[in-house]
Each structure stands twice: as structure tokens, then as C-alpha cells.
Amino acid sequence: xxxxxxxxxxxxxxxxxxxxSACAAPAPQVVVETQVVKETQVVEKIVEVTPTPGPAEPITxxxxxxxxxxxxxxxDDKGNAKFLLAAKELFEQEHPGVTVVYEDHGxxxxxxxxxxxxxxxxxxxxxxxxxxxxxxxxxxxxxLPMDDVLGDVNDNLISGTYGAAYFDxxxxxxxxxxxxxxxQRNCDVVKAAGLDCDTPPATWSELLDQTQTIAxxxxxxxxxxxxxxxPSYFLAAPFYNAAFYAQAGASMCKDDCTAPWFxxxxxxxxxxxxxxxxxxxxxxxxxxxxxxxxxxxxxxxVTAYQVAGSWFVPWSPAQGCKDCRxxxxxxxxxxxxxxxxxxxVMYAPLxxxxxxxxxKEFVKLIATRDEVQGLAFSSIGRLPATRSALTALRPTVDxxxxxxxxxxxxxENLVTPPQFAKDPQKIWALYSEMIDKLYTTDTPVxxxxxxxxxxxxxxx
Amino acid sequence: MTxxxxxxxxxxxxxxxxxxxxxxxxxxxxxxxxxxxxxxxxYIIFAIFPVLANTYLSFMKWNGITGLPVWNGLxxxxxxxxxxxxxxxxxxFIFALTTMFIQVILGFGMALLLNQKVRGLGFYRxxxxxxxxxxxAIMAQMVSIFIxxxxxxxNNVLSNMGMPIVIWQTSPFWMRLIxxxxxxxxxxxxxxxxxxxxxxxxxxxxYDAAKVDGANGWQQLRYxxxxxxxxxxxxxxVTNIIxxxxxxxxxxxxxxxxxxxxxxxxxxxxxxxxxxNSDFGTASSGATIMALLLLGASIVMIRLMSQExxx
Numbered sequence: 001x002x003x004x005x006x007x008x009x010x011x012x013x014x015x016x017x018x019x020x021s022a023c024a025a026p027a028p029q030v031v032v033e034t035q036v037v038k039e040t041q042v043v044e045k046i047v048e049v050t051p052t053p054g055p056a057e058p059i060t061x062x063x064x065x066x067x068x069x070x071x072x073x074x075x076d077d078k079g080n081a082k083f084l085l086a087a088k089e090l091f092e093q094e095h096p097g098v099t100v101v102y103e104d105h106g107x108x109x110x111x112x113x114x115x116x117x118x119x120x121x122x123x124x125x126x127x128x129x130x131x132x133x134x135x136x137x138x139x140x141x142x143x144l145p146m147d148d149v150l151g152d153v154n155d156n157l158i159s160g161t162y163g164a165a166y167f168d169x170x171x172x173x174x175x176x177x178x179x180x181x182x183x184q185r186n187c188d189v190v191k192a193a194g195l196d197c198d199t200p201p202a203t204w205s206e207l208l209d210q211t212q213t214i215a216x217x218x219x220x221x222x223x224x225x226x227x228x229x230x231p232s233y234f235l236a237a238p239f240y241n242a243a244f245y246a247q248a249g250a251s252m253c254k255d256d257c258t259a260p261w262f263x264x265x266x267x268x269x270x271x272x273x274x275x276x277x278x279x280x281x282x283x284x285x286x287x288x289x290x291x292x293x294x295x296x297x298x299x300x301x302v303t304a305y306q307v308a309g310s311w312f313v314p315w316s317p318a319q320g321c322k323d324c325r326x327x328x329x330x331x332x333x334x335x336x337x338x339x340x341x342x343x344x345v346m347y348a349p350l351x352x353x354x355x356x357x358x359x360k361e362f363v364k365l366i367a368t369r370d371e372v373q374g375l376a377f378s379s380i381g382r383l384p385a386t387r388s389a390l391t392a393l394r395p396t397v398d399x400x401x402x403x404x405x406x407x408x409x410x411x412e413n414l415v416t417p418p419q420f421a422k423d424p425q426k427i428w429a430l431y432s433e434m435i436d437k438l439y440t441t442d443t444p445v446x447x448x449x450x451x452x453x454x455x456x457x458x459x460x
Numbered sequence: 461m462t463x464x465x466x467x468x469x470x471x472x473x474x475x476x477x478x479x480x481x482x483x484x485x486x487x488x489x490x491x492x493x494x495x496x497x498x499x500x501x502x503y504i505i506f507a508i509f510p511v512l513a514n515t516y517l518s519f520m521k522w523n524g525i526t527g528l529p530v531w532n533g534l535x536x537x538x539x540x541x542x543x544x545x546x547x548x549x550x551x552x553f554i555f556a557l558t559t560m561f562i563q564v565i566l567g568f569g570m571a572l573l574l575n576q577k578v579r580g581l582g583f584y585r586x587x588x589x590x591x592x593x594x595x596x597a598i599m600a601q602m603v604s605i606f607i608x609x610x611x612x613x614x615n616n617v618l619s620n621m622g623m624p625i626v627i628w629q630t631s632p633f634w635m636r637l638i639x640x641x642x643x644x645x646x647x648x649x650x651x652x653x654x655x656x657x658x659x660x661x662x663x664x665x666x667y668d669a670a671k672v673d674g675a676n677g678w679q680q681l682r683y684x685x686x687x688x689x690x691x692x693x694x695x696x697x698v699t700n701i702i703x704x705x706x707x708x709x710x711x712x713x714x715x716x717x718x719x720x721x722x723x724x725x726x727x728x729x730x731x732x733x734x735x736x737n738s739d740f741g742t743a744s745s746g747a748t749i750m751a752l753l754l755l756g757a758s759i760v761m762i763r764l765m766s767q768e769x770x771x
Contacts, residue, residue: 113735119525140738141526231629231718284609287629293610351526425736426544433720440630460542 059098061091061358062125064115066345067104069177069380083177083379087366094365098358108233119352126353127362130173132235134165134348135419138172144349145170149360153368153386160414161385165346173348174367177382180407180414181243181340183330184308184316186298187323193217193304200327204273207305207330211280214304224280226298226306229439230432231289234425237435238417239340240307244270246338246415247331252431253418260420260427260456262434263449269332271438271445278439286439299324309342310404311381326400328407338413343382377401383408423459430455511751517744524740536745544721545729545746549753552725554636556704556757559643563700564693566644567651572681574652575659585656592649600713603642607714632722635715639723642710647703651696658692659685694765698758705754726750 069084088100103125105114111130118124119142137143147170150157157174165173187197193214201207211224218224228240238252245252250266253259278286282302288294298306299319307329308316316324328337347366349359366372373389376382377397384390387409394405408414420427434452437443518536520529539545574585591599606613607628615625628634662685670680686693708727711717717724717732726746734743 109736116524116735116738136738137525140523231716234716282610284612284615284625284627287627288608288610289604289629290608293608297610423737423739425732429544429717429721429724432718436630436719440627455543458543460539 057097059355059358061098061100061127061355061362063100063102063127063347063362064105064111064125064129065102065347066107066129068382069345070102070104083372083375086375087362087369087372090369090371091362091365095358095361098355100362119350122352124350124352126355126359127347127349129345129347131344131346132164132416132419134173134346135167136421136424137348138165138167138170139421142351143172144351144353144356144360145172146174146349146360146363147171149364150174153364156368156386156388158385158387158390158408158414160341160411160416161344161408162346163414164341164344164416164419165348173346174363175344175346175385176366176372177343177345177376177380178341178385178408179310179343179382180404180411181307181309181329181342182404182407183305183327184298184312185305185325185327186301186303186321187325188321189214189218189222189298189301189304192222197323197325200325201305201330202328203330204332204335208273208276208280211277211305215280222301223282223303224305225277226294226303227274227278227281227286227439228291228294228307229286229288230435231287232291232294234428234432235417236291237432238428239342241270241274241435242415242417243307243329243338243340244274244332246340246413247329247335249336253420257418258421260418260431261453262431262456263446263453267449268445271449273332275438275445287436310383310401311343313398313400313404314381326403328403336413337407337411338415339407339411341414341416344385344416345382426459427456430459514744514747517740518748520741520744522740523738524734525738529741532741536741537749539742540745540749544724547721548724548726548729549749551636551721551723552705552707552750552753555640555643555707555725556701558640559647559704559707560697560700562640562644563647563651564696566648567696568655568689568693570648570652571655571659572685575656585653588652589649591646592653594646596646596709597713599646600642600710603638603714607638629715630719632719635719635723639707639710639714642714643704643707646710647700651700654692654696655689658689662688690765694762697761697765701757701761702754705750705757 065084084102088102091100092098105111105118112133115124115128134143138145143165150171158178161175161178162171162173165171183200185197185200190197190210194217195210195213201210207225214222214224228236230237242252245267248266248270250264250270251257251261252264252267254261254264282297285294285297285303295306295308295312296319297303298308299316299321301321308326312324313326329339331337347363349356349363353359368386370386370389370392373384373386374392376384376389377393383401383405384393390405390409394402397405430452433455434448437448438445517529519532519534521532521535522529540549570588574581574588578584607615609615609625609627609629614628618625626634628638666684666688667680670684675683706727707725708731711723711725711728712731715723717728727750730743730746730750733739733746
């Protein structure tokens with residue numbers, strides 16, 4: 001055999017190898033599989049469930065979940081299992097032959113991108129996780145309605161928690177754990193300004209008076225309020241402002257919340273109030289892109305008041321707040337109590353699932369079974385999303401967390417920012433522009449709102 | 461030297477005549493196709509096909525999640541005449557052309573300086589090139605820390621000097637300037653290296669001859685260096701335009717397109733249209749428009765440089 005022939009073959013093989021390697025399937029996604037823990041929680045309420053007959057072949061149910069749940073600590077003092085682990089164990093017991101596999105594919109934009117890619121590639125999971133895009137996906141037919149499996153648990157659900165997955169009269173996803181905004185105060189700062197910290201402000205005017213007093217007394221060392229601005233995330237401002245809108249009966253949307261409405265007349269006093277409140281914040285803090293750093297300023301004694309999530313109760317002392325207390329968000333004149341659901345982690349069965357009924361059953365299990373819901377707080381520091389689990393949790397937690405639980409149990413006005421089916425990124429960019437100008441200019445509020453609405457309507 | 465499969469040939473032997481010549485050509489053509497076919501297949505699958513698919517999708521309405529693409533005519537292209545797209549296209553041009561012009565001038569200047577024999581030359585060249593090889597994502601995070609409106613490095617310095625802080629994130633001017641400076645910082649090293657290679661390709665005897673003819677430094681630069689560097693300059697300009705149009709990471713990580721869409725660029729909007737707005741048709745039309753704009757800009761620059769040559 002001549003060298004000439006051999007060299008040709010070598011070249012062809014080399015190029016073929018390069019082509020094959022280029023066409024090779026991507027490295028498999030890191031799959032997080034939880035370990036079986038021998039110790040399990042003693043269940044007070046025995047649920048009689050007949051395991052379904054095993055399938056002919058083993059089934060793998062792929063569930064995308066969030067990093068917080070995957071990374072949560074294994075055990076509390078009573079030896080409780082991890083939140084996700086409990087759901088996996090229970091589901092596998094009741095569905096022999098089915099293995100639940102958890103995967104973490106990021107959050108927010110990263111999650112949306114990975115989900116879109118997986119749907120295009122045909123490698124979509126059975127169950128997805130998320131917070132604020134389920135209504136969009138339901139409108140596109142990407143999710144499965146769950147009403148057929150929820151009949152026996154409907155009354156136990158906190159209705160606001162699945163509101164973000166409610167579309168066209170059907171429920172497309174459920175919350176596995178949730179949180180809610182409340183009002184936080186650093187009493188060291190409040191007292192330093194000469195105010196009484198035992199009686200928090202109850203109205204917008206009281207809050208404004210106090211924050212102005214605190215900012216004046218601080219002389220640059222401390223300020224009245226921490227406000228969340230727009231740079232951190234395109235939904236940051238709508239999230240933060242939603243509670244104030246709801247209290248005043250104002251809205252960011254119309255036509256059954258399918259279209260943006262940025263010049264609702266009822267929103268004028270809301271934005272005027274937020275503008276004045278922002279003047280009592282530390283210079284530049286409102287536009288800090290790092291939310292952790294932003295909210296931490298209260299812990300460090302730089303600000304006195306802020307709207308805070310339910311998980312701030314354990315977080316703030318760990319960050320240095322010696323005397324942080326909580327109450328309801330102050331109300332406007334003639335306002336109604338309201339709050340925004342935050343960290344409302346939801347699961348939904350995908351229409352592309354290879355095992356749709358199992359996917360629905362899993363979502364129902366993780367979101368409604370007390371054996372799982374009861375572990376949400378101890379395992380991942382978030383509140384459960386069912387009435388029974390919240391009621392059972394309440395006596396075991398501190399009084400501050402009890403306040404947040406009370407909001408979830410009793411509030412008729414739990415809101416989330418609107419989800420727009422068409423061009424949500426462009427719409428919220430215009431809302432953020434309005435808020436930026438609200439805080440950095442003196443342009444009349446009605447004018448800002450009208451300009452924002454005109455620009456939204458000009459979107460093709 | 462060519463080789464036949466039948467054995468060795470002597471160097472510089474004449475080609476065989478008649479049918480042997482035909483066999484000779486055919487065999488070499490076959491060999492060429494054998495070598496090229498794998499890479500052609502790769503190129504068709506990963507370059508040609510995506511372009512064709514993108515062009516197809518640009519005329520369709522599709523969310524990328526469910527259902528099939530539906531014919532949408534030119535609607536996706538017409539959208540680019542409505543807000544916010546004209547602003548986005550303008551932003552992209554501003555970033556691309558500003559960065560390109562400054563990089564070329566700065567890169568050329570640095571290459572001239574670093575083409576001298578001075579002590580520590582290797583160190584200086586490395587220092588200028590290091591930003592090019594750093595991770596954009598990490599450096600963009602560093603920039604965010606620097607320009608953090610609350611407690612950021614720059615605002616701390618301003619405060620300590622008794623000056624008011626600047627909320628960079630609400631100023632279109634400052635955010636554009638920061639992104640341009642960041643792009644320059646990262647890109648000028650690569651431009652400098654290319655100019656340096658071009659300078660070192662100019663034979664020193666030409667400069668000696670010019671000196672003999674009485675040319676001073678400026679005349680040598682103007683009549684010798686710059687004309688001889690024209691091919692290199694053209695290459696740098698065209699690649700910088702292409703790179704400038706493709707700006708994404710810096711904007712995504714530093715400004716996220718704000719404030720008021722004043723730093724939003726085409727690639728970022730294409731990404732948002734695809735994955736946040738679930739509008740693959742508009743995203744595809746954006747990619748096609750960007751390709752055409754890049755092609756047009758490159759042709760214009762090449763023509764301008766050619767006209768300079770003709771003069």
C-alpha cells in the first residue's frame with residue numbers, strides 16, 4: 001500500500017473525526033439526583049393512598065426545579081428530609097416504577113432560554129418550575145390544565161398563589177412554596193431618629209412623615225426608606241409597586257389584564273407617593289442593580305423602613321440587624337390591605353411531557369400534600385402554599401413569621417405583576433422608563449403616565 | 461511537487477499529455493472532494509442551513525414553543541420601522557462605528573509606539589493585549605461594581621472629592637460612554653497586535669531609502685507606512701465593524717439595554733424577542749436585517765478605501 005494512499009486515508013479520517021466530534025451531542029445536563037435518606041419524618045396525618053400499578057417499563061419523570069430547593073440543607077433537628085426529597089420519595093412510593101429526577105436549569109431569563117431550547121430540541125422535561133411566565137405559556141398551549149385533578153384539594157389552596165398560572169378559567173400550575181411582602185423596620189434607626197418603634201406607620205402619610213423625619217435627623221448617616229428601582233431586573237419595579245397599586249385599587253393592566261394600562265387615574269396618587277418616598281432614600285440606592293446589597297442597607301442601619309419579603313425574618317438578623325420588626329404595609333386613604341406574592345415558586349406540567357398524567361400528579365403532590373408542604377419552611381426557608389400547612393406551621397414559628405402567614409391566610413388581595421402575552425419585555429421596559437423618570441425628574445406624574453401609555457400603544 | 465498513486469514523480473517533470481492528463485486531473489479532483497466533503501458537510505449543517513432556516517423563519521409568525529410557523533409575509537420586517545427598533549438600530553450603529561474609529565486610531569498609535577526598540581517592550585505589549593483575552597462577563601461585572609450608584613468605586617471617589625454622585629444607570633450619555641470605553645478597553649489590544657504585525661511586515665530598507673531621499677518622520681508615516689498598511693487597515697476596519705455590530709455581553713451585563721432603550725442593541729433585542737417575547741419571527745428578521753446592515757457597512761468601507769487607493 002503506497003504512502004500516498006495512506007496519507008489520503010489519514011486526512012479523511014482526521015476530518016471525519018472532527019466532523020463527528022462537532023456533531024456530537026452536547027454534554028449531558030448536570031442532573032441532580034437526591035439521595036435516599038433513611039430517616040423520615042413522622043407523619044401525624046395518615047393519608048391512605050393506593051399505589052398505582054407499576055408501568056410496563058420504568059419511567060423517568062424529569063422535573064426542573066430551582067437552585068434554592070436543590071441546595072437546601074438536609075436535616076433539621078427532628079431529622080426531617082429535604083423538601084424535594086420528601087416529594088420524590090412519596091411520589092415514587094405511590095407510583096412504583098417511576099423515578100423522579102430533579103434538574104436545575106437556572107431562573108428568570110436563563111430558565112426561559114433553557115426551556116425554549118429544550119422545547120425546540122424535543123428534550124423538554126415533564127414538569128417545569130417558574131414564577132411569572134406560566135400564564136403566557138398557558139396562552140400558547142404549552143401547559144396542561146390541572147382542574148381535572150384538583151377537585152379534592154381546591155379549597156385548601158391559597159388562591160393568590162396559583163393566580164400567576166390561572167388562564168381562561170383554568171389552573172395550569174401550582175405553588176410549591178411562597179412568600180409575601182410585608183413591612184420591615186430597623187428599630188435601631190427609628191429610635192435613633194427619636195421616633196417610637198413600637199407603633200409602626202399605618203398609613204402612607206404617616207410613613208412619609210416618618211421617613212422624612214428620619215432622613216432629616218440622619219444627616220447623611222441614615223435615611224428613611226429603601227426603594228427597589230429598575231436596573232436589577234426588568235420586572236423589579238412592577239413587582240415592588242404592585243402592592244401599592246393594589247392597596248389603592250389601581251391597576252397596571254386592563255381588558256381582563258391582557259393589555260397594559262399605565263395611565264390608570266387611580267395610579268396617580270400611588271406614583272406621587274412613591275416619588276416622595278424615594279426622596280428619603282440614600283442617594284443612588286434605588287438604582288443599585290444588586291438587590292441583595294440594596295435590601296441589606298436596612299440591616300446595616302443605613303435605612304429605617306422597607307418593604308420586605310417573608311424570608312427576611314431569618315435573613316436580616318444574620319446580616320446584622322439587631323432589632324428588626326415587621327408589620328403590614330401602610331395603607332393609603334380609603335385603601336385596602338394588599339400584598340405582593342414573591343418567591344412564589346410554581347410547578348406546571350408541560351403539554352410536551354411524555355407522561356402528562358404523572359406530571360399533573362407530581363405537581364399536585366408537591367403543591368398540596370402536607371407531608372411535603374410541611375417541610376417548606378424548615379428545609380428551604382419559604383412558606384408553604386396550602387391553608388392546612390400554613391395553619392400547622394403558624395404555632396411553631398416566631399411572631400414575625402406569623403404575621404406573614406396571617407397575610408397569606410387572610411388576605412383577599414394577594415397580587416402578582418401582570419403577565420402580558422405579547423412583547424412583555426418591551427412593555428415592561430416602557431414601565432421601567434416611566435419609573436426612572438418618576439424618580440429622577442419633576443415631570444408631572446400624569447404626563448409621565450400618559451407618555452408611557454402612548455409608547456405602549458405605539459408598539460406594533 | 462505532485463504525486464501519482466502509481467509512484468513518485470520527479471520534481472518539475474512536465475505534465476503527461478492526452479488521456480493521462482485527464483486521469484491526472486480527475487484523480488486530483490476526487491482527492492480534493494474527499495478532503496473537502498467533511499468540512500463542507502459541517503459548513504452546510506452549521507452555517508448555511510441556519511442562515512436559510514433563519515431567513516425562512518423571518519417571514520413566519522412563530523412562538524418557538526408550540527405549533528408550527530405560520531406565514532406572516534413582511535410583517536416581521538415592517539416591525540423594524542416602529543418603536544423601539546429604529547432606536548435600537550441607531551444605538552448599534554453608534555456603538556459599532558464609534559468603537560471602530562477610535563479603536564483603529566488608538567490601535568495604530570499604540571502599534572507605532574510599541575514598534576520601537578525600548579526596554580520592557582514585551583511587557584508593554586502584553587499589558588495592552590491582556591484585556592483582549594479576559595472574560596467579558598467577569599470584566600463587565602467589575603464595571604458594574606465600579607459604576608454601582610451606591611457605594612461604587614467611582615461614586616466613592618467623587619464623594620470623597622466633595623462632588624455629587626452620578627447615577628450612571630439613569631443617564632443614556634454615561635451608559636453609552638461606559639459601554640464604548642469598555643469595548644475600547646477590551647478591543648484595542650487586538651487591533652494593536654494586527655497593526656503591529658503589519659508594521660513589522662514593512663521592510664526597513666524602505667524607510668532607509670526614504671531617509672536617504674530626505675523624508676522626515678511624518679513624511680515616512682504619511683507616504684510610506686499608512687499606504688503600505690492599507691490592506692491591514694481595511695481588514696481591521698471590516699472586522700471591527702462586524703465585531704462592533706455584534707456587541708451583546710457588555711450591554712446585557714452592564715446596562716441591560718437601558719436606560720430608556722438608549723443602549724439596547726440589535727443582538728440583545730433579538731435575544732429578548734426570541735426568549736422573553738417568544739417571537740421567533742421577529743427575532744429572525746432582526747438577524748437578517750443585521751446581516752444585511754453588516755454587509756452594507758463592510759461594502760461601503762471597502763469601496764471608500766478603494767477610492768482612496770484610486771486617488
